[in-house]
Amino acid sequence: MVRRERAGDVDAIRDVHRAAFGGADAVEATLVDALRADPGWLPHLSLVAERDGDLIGHVVATRAWIADVPALGLGPIGVLPAEQGAGVGSALV
Numbered sequence: 001m002v003r004r005e006r007a008g009d010v011d012a013i014r015d016v017h018r019a020a021f022g023g024a025d026a027v028e029a030t031l032v033d034a035l036r037a038d039p040g041w042l043p044h045l046s047l048v049a050e051r052d053g054d055l056i057g058h059v060v061a062t063r064a065w066i067a068d069v070p071a072l073g074l075g076p077i078g079v080l081p082a083e084q085g086a087g088v089g090s091a092l093v
């Protein structure tokens with residue numbers, strides 16, 4: 001199931017990106033936290049993929065600007081390594 005992020009998902013989202021991007025130091029994990037604190041954060045566009053209650057993927061799109069034209073920046077997107085290649089990333093996008 002793909003659904004919006006909830007308050008209790010924050011730690012699991014960080015863990016998904018650490019696993020997807022290869023380790024505890026993965027910059028993408030802290031990038032999501034930084035984006036969440038940014039005025040460009042769009043809560044309805046932070047989506048998780050969940051199966052049997054476990055969070056297996058996450059994607060976020062945040063507000064961007066190209067000159068004065070509003071745009072969306074997509075990412076990071078991450079899927080747990082064991083779940084990759086099965087369509088989860090496509091569903092999130």
Ligand SMILES: CC(C)(COP(=O)(O)OP(=O)(O)OC[C@H]1O[C@@H](n2cnc3c(N)ncnc32)[C@H](O)[C@@H]1OP(=O)(O)O)[C@@H](O)C(=O)NCCC(=O)NCCS
Pocket residue numbers: 020021075076077078079080083084085086087088089090091
């Ligand atoms: C990229 C990622 C989110 C894709 O999720 P996924 O569930 O494995 O993707 P899907 O199974 O839905 O495949 C979607 C398509 O993306 C392609 N794809 C998957 N991983 C890819 C990669 N690393 N590079 C290029 N293409 C990739 C697949 O081949 C597939 O293409 P197709 O539809 O033409 O066959 C996932 O592999 C991941 O978390 N990778 C590590 C983190 C990362 O690199 N994120 C992207 C940068 S923010």
